[in-house]
Every structure is written in structure tokens, then in C-alpha cells.
Amino acid sequence: MLVKKMMLSATLLGLFAMVGTGLVAITYDNAKGRIAQNQQESLQQSLRALVPAKRYDNDFSHDHILVHDRPLLGTSDPVIVYRARKAGKPVAVVIESVAPDGYGGPIVLLVGINYDGTIAGVRVVSEQETPGLGTNIEPDRTHWIFSFDGRSLHNPQLDKWKVKKDGGIFDQFTGATITPRAVVNAVRNTLLYYQQHRDALFAAKIPEKNAVKHEDAKHGG
Amino acid sequence: MADKSYADIAYDGLWGNNVTFVQILGLCPTLAVTNSLINGLGMGLATALVLASSNTLISAVRHVIRPDVRIPVYVLVIASLVTIIDLMMNAYLPALHKSLGIFIPLIVVNCTVIGRAESFASKNSVGRSFVDGLTMGIGFTLALTLLGGMRELIGSGTLFAHSEMLFGAGAKDFTLTVFHHYQGLLLAILPPGAFLGLGLLIALKHFIDAKVATRRAATEEPAGDEAAAAG
Numbered sequence: 001m002l003v004k005k006m007m008l009s010a011t012l013l014g015l016f017a018m019v020g021t022g023l024v025a026i027t028y029d030n031a032k033g034r035i036a037q038n039q040q041e042s043l044q045q046s047l048r049a050l051v052p053a054k055r056y057d058n059d060f061s062h063d064h065i066l067v068h069d070r071p072l073l074g075t076s077d078p079v080i081v082y083r084a085r086k087a088g089k090p091v092a093v094v095i096e097s098v099a100p101d102g103y104g105g106p107i108v109l110l111v112g113i114n115y116d117g118t119i120a121g122v123r124v125v126s127e128q129e130t131p132g133l134g135t136n137i138e139p140d141r142t143h144w145i146f147s148f149d150g151r152s153l154h155n156p157q158l159d160k161w162k163v164k165k166d167g168g169i170f171d172q173f174t175g176a177t178i179t180p181r182a183v184v185n186a187v188r189n190t191l192l193y194y195q196q197h198r199d200a201l202f203a204a205k206i207p208e209k210n211a212v213k214h215e216d217a218k219h220g221g
Numbered sequence: 222m223a224d225k226s227y228a229d230i231a232y233d234g235l236w237g238n239n240v241t242f243v244q245i246l247g248l249c250p251t252l253a254v255t256n257s258l259i260n261g262l263g264m265g266l267a268t269a270l271v272l273a274s275s276n277t278l279i280s281a282v283r284h285v286i287r288p289d290v291r292i293p294v295y296v297l298v299i300a301s302l303v304t305i306i307d308l309m310m311n312a313y314l315p316a317l318h319k320s321l322g323i324f325i326p327l328i329v330v331n332c333t334v335i336g337r338a339e340s341f342a343s344k345n346s347v348g349r350s351f352v353d354g355l356t357m358g359i360g361f362t363l364a365l366t367l368l369g370g371m372r373e374l375i376g377s378g379t380l381f382a383h384s385e386m387l388f389g390a391g392a393k394d395f396t397l398t399v400f401h402h403y404q405g406l407l408l409a410i411l412p413p414g415a416f417l418g419l420g421l422l423i424a425l426k427h428f429i430d431a432k433v434a435t436r437r438a439a440t441e442e443p444a445g446d447e448a449a450a451a452g
Contacts, residue, residue, distance in 0.1 A: 009290045016294050020301035027305045031312035038315040131256070131410045132376070 047082055050112030050121040051092045056084035065204045072193040074098035074186055075106065081201055090115045090202040093194065096125065099186035103178040104128035107137070111190040117198075118152045122187055127179075134179035144171060144180070153191050161188040224345070227352055234356025240333050241364035241419070242426045247331040250324045251365060252415040258380055261369025262362065263317045263387050264324060267306055269358025271328050272337060275299050276354030279342040286343075295338045296329075303329045316386040333361065368418050376410035378403030 044061050051060070063085070066078035073079045075098040084091040092114045099107040107127040112120035122145055129135050136142045147170060153161075162168025163181050172180045194201070225233075240246050247268070255261040278298050279286075286294050307325045310318040318325065328334065337357055342350040374380055378400035384392035408414050 005287075009287045012285070012287060013290045013293055013297075016297045020297045024301050024304045024308075027308050031308040034312035035308070035315075038312065042315065130407075132405050132407045 046110055046123055046125070047094055047112075049123060050094055050110060051084045056086050056091050058083075058085045060084050063206060065201070065206060067197070067201070069193055072097075072189040074100040074189065083202060085202075092120050093201055094120075095190050095194070097186055097190045097193075099182040101178070101182045101185070102127060102129055103134050103176070103182075104130065107179070107182060107186070109183065109186055109190075111187055113191065113194050115198075116152075117191065117195060118150055118155075119148045119187070119191070121146070122148045122183075124183075129179050130176065133173060133176035136173050136176065137179055137183055142173075144173070145183075147171065148187055153188075153195060158188070161185075224349070227349070230349060230353050231356045234353060234358075235360045235363070238357075239364060239426070240357055240361040241368075242423050244333070244336075245423075246336060247333045247361065248419075250327065250331065251368065251419065252412065254321055254324050255365055255369035255372055255415055255418075256376065256410050257373040257382055258366060258370040259317075259383050259387055260320060261365035261367075263314075264321055265358070265362025265365040267310065267321070267325055268328055268331060268333070269355065269362050270306060271299065271302050271331075272334055272358040272361075273351060273354040274302050275334055276337055276342040276350040277347055278302075279338045280345060280347045280350035283343050291343065292335075292339075295335055299334050299338070300329050314387065316383075320383070320386055333357065364422070368415070368422060371418050371422070372409045372414050374399060375406050376408075376414065377405045 040061065047061055060082055064080050064082045067073070067081055068076075068078055070076045073095070079098070080096045082094040084093070092112055094110050094112045097109055097111055099109060105128045107129070108125040110123045110125055112122070114120050123139065124137055124145065127135065127137065129137070137145055139145050156169050160168045161170075161184060163170045163172040163177060163184055165172050165177055166181065168184065170180060170184045238244060241248075241251055250264050250268070254264045275295075275298055279295060282294075303326060306328075307318075310321075310325060337354055341353045345353070370380055373382065378398065380397040380399060381395040384395035388395070406414075409418070
């Protein structure tokens with residue numbers, strides 16, 4: 001009697017689990033294409049903000065390699081480098097580097113660098129800075145992040161790649177120095193990395209399994 | 222106990238037994254995401270959708286579920302629903318999904334949802350359970366929107382900022398800049414602002430309830446629930 005009751009309950013629970021999982025699987029199957037497309041679109045949008053579409057003719061967002069350089073790129077994880085080319089000639093790279101010493105944790109950046117070593121633009125991918133202070137690095141709050149545009153390792157000289165408080169040329173925010181300092185350092189280090197590896201970056205072959213951004217969509221389910 | 226009328230269910234959900242102001246449940250999302258009106262509204266709507274559908278489903282199968290496995294079954298139903306809504310939001314409202322982050326999957330552990338399943342949907346008809354879930358959800362949405370709007374107004378001086386996350390690109394200009402050149406009171410955006418704001422709103426609700434009660438006692442006239450809800 002007791003066994004029969006237990007069996008009934010277990011069967012019932014199993015049935016609910018199957019129906020629930022089935023519904024989730026169907027929804028996932030329908031949504032996954034759209035989700036991958038959204039991610040792709042949002043990536044392309046941020047890349048195009050740094051390197052306008054008319055400047056390249058390759059499949060920019062897919063032409064990417066993974067590199068490692070903890071001291072200069074700020075993370076021990078592989079860092080993605082997107083490469084823009086026109087008629088086969090290198091135009092620019094976008095490096096997803098990290099400012100490891102933000103006030104609220106690491107700040108992930110997209111640093112666009114033209115082939116000649118000048119900055120095409122910098123954008124923030126993610127940050128956990130103090131709202132209203134450190135978050136002023138976001139382009140929809142202040143224009144600060146645009147102060148990097150056109151700069152290079154010679155403009156200003158390397159020892160001036162600091163916030164004003166440290167004797168450099170970049171503004172800090174009232175009440176927030178740590179965040180801008182972290183970003184300025186990260187951008188400078190990314191430029192140094194690019195200077196040391198420029199030709200290797202453009203020459204490197206796309207790895208066989210070049211599907212970092214799409215892994216979820218392809219292998220899940 | 223006689224079955225509650227639909228009007229009573231709706232009154233309780235929206236005001237009398239409001240999830241946030243009276244039951245004080247689901248505080249984790251309430252406090253964490255309400256730093257802007259749109260975030261509050263989006264979180265509230267997602268929760269309301271889960272509440273209405275989980276109540277309906279659980280009520281529909283309430284005679285089939287054996288009492289000894291009812292809680293695991295509720296958890297299964299709720300987890301499946303939340304995962305489906307999470308996937309749909311990721312597909313169709315990606316910006317809002319990104320902004321609400323981990324709090325959408327966490328609707329699974331919002332005690333309001335399993336609370337309504339256990340205390341209402343397991344004992345009432347499908348129609349009643351649906352209305353209960355829906356109005357509880359709308360009550361929750363109103364509370365979160367109010368708190369989010371309050372914090373956004375004080376903290377950033379705007380309302381409806383980033384509406385496009387919820388309503389699409391056409392809503393980009395919905396932002397109302399109430400105070401121009403406003404520095405913003407940082408406290409309101411930071412977590413302590415959520416606690417203070419919630420405390421003030423709960424106090425306001427008690428104040429209104431007390432006013433209504435004294436007025437009703439003074440006139441000796443049994444006012445309807447609708448009057449109280451509007452008060």
C-alpha cells in the first residue's frame with residue numbers, strides 16, 4: 001500500500017518534470033537563434049561605434065583571435081582581438097581589454113586602435129563603479145571616454161598617460177579618481193601591447209574553433 | 222470559509238494584502254533592481270506574468286497533485302515558467318534582460334510565487350487563482366514602479382530613462398528630465414536608498430489606511446472596497 005502510494009507520487013513528479021523540461025526545451029529551441037542574433041547585433045553595434053562600417057570590408061566581428069597577456073591586458077583570461085581590414089590591408093583592431101583595478105572590480109573595455117597606433121575609440125563593456133561618480137566613464141553620462149580619441153603613445157608622451165592628479169593630461173572626476181586612473185592605465189597598456197604585437201596580431205590565423213561568442217547557441221540544449 | 226468574491230481578491234492583491242507593502246515578500250528584487258522606474262516596471266511585469274501563469278497552472282492540476290509531492294511540483298512548474306520567460310526576454314527584450322540580469326532567473330525563489338501557489342491556488346478554482354495571481358502581480362508591479370520612480374527622480378532627476386529597453390527603439394525619447402542640471406542625490410540610487418524609500422512607502426500606505434478607517438468610522442457608512450482602493 002505504502003509502496004503503491006510512493007510509486008504514484010514518484011510517477012507524478014516525474015511526469016511534471018518531463019512536461020516542464022519539454023516546454024523549456026521547445027522554448028529554448030525557438031529562442032536560441034534570436035538570442036545569438038541579438039548578441040551578434042549588439043557586438044557589431046559596439047564594434048561599428050569604434051570603427052565605422054565604411055572603413056572595413058571584411059567580416060569584422062568574426063575575424064577575431066584570442067591572445068593572452070596578463071600584465072598589459074589586465075586579465076589572465078584569453079582576450080578577444082577583432083581585426084578590421086579593407087581589401088586585405090590592416091585597418092584597425094578592437095581589443096577587449098580589462099582595467100583590473102576599478103573601484104568596484106574589473107572594468108571591461110573595448111579599445112579600438114587604428115593601424116598607425118592612434119586610438120579609434122574606447123567604450124565600456126561592463127563596470128560596477130559607483131553610480132553617479134565612477135559611472136561617468138559611460139558615454140551616455142559624460143563625454144570623458146571620448147577624450148582618448150586620436151591619442152597615441154606619442155600624444156601625449158608615455159609619462160603623461162595619467163590623470164591630471166598624477167601629473168598627466170586626462171581629467172579625473174570630482175570625488176572619483178580611481179575609476180579614471182584605472183581606465184587611463186588600461187588604455188595605455190593596451191596601446192603598449194598593440195605596439196609590441198601589431199604585425200603578429202594582424203598575421204595570426206583565425207583559430208579553427210573560433211566560436212567563443214556562439215558556443216552557448218551551438219552546444220547547449 | 223466562504224469563497225472570496227473576485228472584487229475582494231482583486232482588492233487584496235492590489236492594496237489590502239499587497240505583496241510589497243503588506244506581505245513584505247520578494248524583497249530581494251524589490252530592493253535590488255528599483256534604481257529606475259523602467260527597471261522596476263520590467264521586473265514587476267515579469268513577476269506578474271509568472272504569478273498569473275503559475276497560479277493558473279497549479280490551480281488546474283490541484284486535484285491531481287498528491288499532497289506529499291505538492292511543493293516539488295510547485296517548484297517544477299514555477300522553475301519551468303521562469304526559465305521560459307527568461308529565454309523569451311533574452312530573445313525579445315535583450316537590453317532589459319541585460320539590465321535586470323540575474324534577477325529574472327531569481328524569480329524562481331521569489332517567495333511570493335510559491336506563497337500564492339500554496340496559500341491560494343492549491344485551494345481555489347482556476348479563475349479565482351488567475352485573478353489572484355494577476356492582481357498580486359500588478360500590485361507588486363505598482364509597488365516596484367513607484368519605488369523605482371521615486372529613486373530615479375531623487376537620484377538622477379529623470380523619469381522613464383531608458384524606456385527603449387522595455388518599449389523598443391521608438392520609446393527612446395520618453396525620458397522626462399524633471400530637474401535640469403541636477404547633480405542627483407546618490408543615496409537614492411545606492412542600496413540604502415531602496416530601504417529608506419520602501420520604508421517611506423510602507424508608512425504612506427499605513428497613513429492612507431488609517432485616514433480611510435477614521436473617515437469610515439466618522440461617517441458610519443460602510444464604504445465599498447473600490448473606494449478604499451482609490452483612496
